[in-house]
Amino acid sequence: MSNRDMVNVKEWIDGRSISGRQWLILALCFFIITFDGYDAAVMGFIAPALIEDWGIARSEMGPILGAAMLGVALGALFVGPWSDRFGRKRVLLLSVAGFACFSLASAFARTPVEMALLRFITGLGLGAVMPNCVTLVSEYMPERRRGLMISLMYSGFNIGSGLGGFIAAGMIPRFGWQSVLLFGGGIPLLMLPLLIWVLPESALYMVVRKVSQHKIAAVLNRLGGQFSSGVTFVLNTPVVPKKSQVLQLFSPGYTVGTLSLWLTYFMGLFVIYLLNGWLPTIMRSGGVTIERAAIVAGLFQLGGTLGGLLVGGLMDRLKAKYVIASFYLLGCFCLLAQGVWGFGPTMLAVLVFISGACINGAQTGLQAFSPAFYPTEMRATGVCWMHGVGRTGAILSSSLGGVLLGIFPGQTSIFIVLSLPALLAALAITQHRDAHGVRTLKGAEPDEIPGLTRTINNR
16 A cells, blocks of 8 residues: 555644634534533522522532532543543533533522532533543644644633623523523533534544544545545554553553643632632622622633633743643732732732633643643543543532631632642643653554554554
């Protein structure tokens, strides 16, 4: 077989400009992530209204917020290996359907226990959505633009979370808190048929799983290729030892990087979800209206949109881990400044926006950084487990937010507390180590030699 009859799919994608079809894939995943972000933050925006409507204590909101985050963590942990086994698209679409349906059901909860259960099940779907979108987009974007493109897609999460505050501020006074949940579940459910029809499976995944060349050619031809049925599609990838997919994350060359990603993501989410879940309540206790509190909290996520794009663009040009660390560190300084000096509402809004740009931007950078670290066969598992393990930070901050507010009363001391995990996130990512010891092994079939590279084809 001549070299012209063999096409390395990754090299083909990396060597081309981004086609209209790839932009469409990005747009669809952006849409999914937008409503993922909306639904992930929505309970924080409706919490003050829910507390007043049901007549419950602030501490009773903790289990509701924590239940959703527990579901998100478990969803990410379980779905990673499934995505590497059954495909990114199939698991992603099932996840969208799951979180949309149970978000709708949450609007009809009558007690805190019912709400916690429904939010837990919603979280299972949410936990699967983000890492699968990240993995799918990363495998369709050229390496030279991957950081910016994934950051652009992930900005949907910040936009969805931020707009949730404005939507809640507009809808709650007119239609009640239930309408905010109905909106977040109804729109993705209506869009599901379009996603099923248009969204493709990952071409890299299809090569690894030895899908027929006809199906791979059909997908790549829609991206601008002109491949006939006689072409063999190949992929050069590091040899992954034959062991449990989760244990593969600790193969030689991957252990330090895996642990670094987990710790960084944990610390970043601890900060983000405490502010998402409790900032409106903190401001409400200081006499600020529900509408203004929701808008200021929304600024934290909207700032992340700008920060994510800036981080992604810089990552494509500079050393990625140091770009991420610098933004965590700047976010730490903003939180510390608010905690030390206790600025008024206007300056607080400015600092919330900047800290959101930095910390959310750094988290966005991790979305582009993590899939590039893992080979195709374990990529979804690696990204999903970073999300799942890191989400324990969100669980702790969401569940213990009320306790922390009791220990550190007022609107300033809690910001000092939050500056510490932001600092630890910056330090953790600097300890990340790239996979090493990889060399080329031509014509190899064995999978038991870690650190070597093999060529996979779809024959």
